[in-house]
Amino acid sequence: MSDLFTTPRLGKGVKTAYDQTRDSHVVLFPEGVLVLNETAAAVVGMCDGRTTIAQMAEKLAEDFDGVRVDDVAELVTRLIARRVVVTDG
Amino acid sequence: MAEPPFGLLAELTHRCPLRCGYCSNPLELVRRDAELSTAEWWDVFDQARELGVLQFHLSGGEPLARKDLPELVGHASGLGAYVNLVTSGLGLTAGRLAELAVDHVQLSVQDADPANADRIAGVKGFAHKPAAARVVKEAGLPLTVNVVLHRQNLDHLADIVALAEDMGADRLELANTQYYGWALRNQAALLPTRTQLRQAEDVVREAKSRSRMEIVYVIADYHEAHPKPCMHGWGARQLTVAPNGDVLPCPAATVIEGLGIENVKSRPLREIWHDSVSFNAFRGFDWMGEPCRGCPRREVDFGGCRCQAFQLTGNAANTDPVCSLSPHRGLVDLVLRRPAADALAPREVAR
Ligand code: SF4
Numbered sequence: 001m002s003d004l005f006t007t008p009r010l011g012k013g014v015k016t017a018y019d020q021t022r023d024s025h026v027v028l029f030p031e032g033v034l035v036l037n038e039t040a041a042a043v044v045g046m047c048d049g050r051t052t053i054a055q056m057a058e059k060l061a062e063d064f065d066g067v068r069v070d071d072v073a074e075l076v077t078r079l080i081a082r083r084v085v086v087t088d089g
Numbered sequence: 090m091a092e093p094p095f096g097l098l099a100e101l102t103h104r105c106p107l108r109c110g111y112c113s114n115p116l117e118l119v120r121r122d123a124e125l126s127t128a129e130w131w132d133v134f135d136q137a138r139e140l141g142v143l144q145f146h147l148s149g150g151e152p153l154a155r156k157d158l159p160e161l162v163g164h165a166s167g168l169g170a171y172v173n174l175v176t177s178g179l180g181l182t183a184g185r186l187a188e189l190a191v192d193h194v195q196l197s198v199q200d201a202d203p204a205n206a207d208r209i210a211g212v213k214g215f216a217h218k219p220a221a222a223r224v225v226k227e228a229g230l231p232l233t234v235n236v237v238l239h240r241q242n243l244d245h246l247a248d249i250v251a252l253a254e255d256m257g258a259d260r261l262e263l264a265n266t267q268y269y270g271w272a273l274r275n276q277a278a279l280l281p282t283r284t285q286l287r288q289a290e291d292v293v294r295e296a297k298s299r300s301r302m303e304i305v306y307v308i309a310d311y312h313e314a315h316p317k318p319c320m321h322g323w324g325a326r327q328l329t330v331a332p333n334g335d336v337l338p339c340p341a342a343t344v345i346e347g348l349g350i351e352n353v354k355s356r357p358l359r360e361i362w363h364d365s366v367s368f369n370a371f372r373g374f375d376w377m378g379e380p381c382r383g384c385p386r387r388e389v390d391f392g393g394c395r396c397q398a399f400q401l402t403g404n405a406a407n408t409d410p411v412c413s414l415s416p417h418r419g420l421v422d423l424v425l426r427r428p429a430a431d432a433l434a435p436r437e438v439a440r
C-alpha cells in the first residue's frame with residue numbers, strides 16, 4: 001500500500017473528464033476508461049504531485065463521512081497499478 | 090437495455106502505404122470513393138459521444154492517408170474524448186503531428202530486423218519508424234509500440250523489445266496474430282511453432298521484470314486450451330465503424346455471413362448499438378449453447394470469438410473451436426498440423 005506521505009500525480013497522457021451519459025467523472029488513459037465514484041473523483045482531483053495521501057484524507061473528511069486514510073491509500077495504490085497515477089522515485 | 094459503449098474504433102480508410110501480410114482488414118477493401126466524408130465522420134463522432142463513447146481510436150488502414158485528418162481529430166478531441174492515433178508512422182512528420190490534437194499514439198513495428206520488417210510489410214517502411222517515434226516523443230505524447238507477432242518475427246522478440254525501449258515507448262503491445270482477413274489467407278506462413286511461443290514467453294517474462302515500459306502480451310490462441318475473450322463480450326464495450334460507415338460489433342465481423350450489418354448512413358448509431366440484430370446477436374449469454382452455456386469460464390471468455398467460430402465451423406453461435414471443450418477443436422489441430430509456408434502474400438492496395 002502507498003506511503004501516506006507520497007504525493008501522487010496523474011500519469012502521462014491521462015485525462016480526466018465529466019461524462020454526461022454516465023453522470024460521473026471519468027479518467028481516460030491509453031488503454032481504458034475508469035468511471036469514478038464521488039470519493040474517487042475527489043481523490044483523483046487532488047493527485048497534483050503536491051498533496052500527500054494524508055492531506056487528501058483530511059480534505060475528504062470535510063466533505064464525506066467515514067473517510068479512512070487507509071482507504072485513500074488503497075485507492076491510490078489501485079490507481080498506480082492501472083498506471084493512472086504515478087509517484088516519483 | 091445494453092450499457093453504453095466506451096470506445097469507438099474508427100477505421101477512417103483502408104488505404105495504407107504498407108501491405109502487411111498479417112493485416113486483419115477484410116479481403117474486400119473499401120475504396121476511397123466509398124469512404125465517409127469529413128462531415129459524415131463528424132456526425133459519427135457526435136453520435137458516438139452522445140451515446141457514451143469516451144475513447145476514439147482513429148485507425149485504418151493508415152489514418153494519415155486522410156487529408157482531412159486534422160479536422161477529424163480536432164472534432165473528436167473537441168468533444169472531450171480521448172483520441173488515440175493508430176499509425177504505421179509513414180508520413181508522420183513533426184509538422185503533421187503538430188496539426189493533430191491527439192492524446193496518444195500507437196505506432197506499428199513489423200520487426201527489429203530492417204530487411205525482415207520490410208519484407209513483412211511488403212514495402213520499404215522500416216527506416217521511417219524510429220523517426221516517427223522521435224516525433225511523438227518530442228511532442229511529449231505517450232507512445233505505444235504495437236507489434237503483431239508470428240512465425241516470421243517471433244525469433245527476434247528480444248531485439249524488438251530493445252528497439253521499443255530505444256524508441257522511448259511507454260507501452261509495448263505484443264499481440265500474436267489473429268487470423269482474419271489477410272492474416273487468414275497467410276496463415277501457413279504466420280502460424281508460430283510451439284518452441285517459438287515458449288521462448289517468446291520467456292522473453293516477455295524477463296522484459297516485464299526489468300523494463301520501465303508497460304508490456305502487454307496477447308497469446309496465440311490456437312495453441313491454448315481456452316479461447317481469448319471476445320473484447321468484454323459482444324456489443325458490450327466497443328463498436329467499430331468501417332471506412333464506408335458500416336457499423337460493426339467487432340472489427341472482424343464482416344466475415345460473419347448474414348449478420349445483418351447496418352450502416353450509419355441509414356440508421357442512427359444509438360439505434361444500431363441498442364436495437365440492431367447484429368449487435369444483439371451475441372450479447373450476454375442467452376445465445377450460448379453447450380458447452381459454453383453451463384461453463385463457469387463463460388464470464389471470462391464469453392465463449393471466445395464469434396468470427397473464429399464462423400470461419401472454422403460455419404456457425405457463429407458455436408463455441409470458439411479453439412476451446413478444448415469444443416466438439417470442433419479437431420479443426421484447429423488440423424490447421425496446426427498443416428505444413429508451414431514461408432512466402433507472405435502482401436495485402437492488396439486499397440484505391
Ligand atoms: S468476435 Fe472475435 S474478432 Fe471479434 S472482437 Fe470478438 S474475439 Fe475479436
Ligand code: SF4
Pocket residue numbers: 315316380381382384385386387388390391392393408409412413414415
Ligand atoms: S466451453 Fe465456452 S465458456 Fe467454457 S472455456 Fe470453452 S469457450 Fe469458454
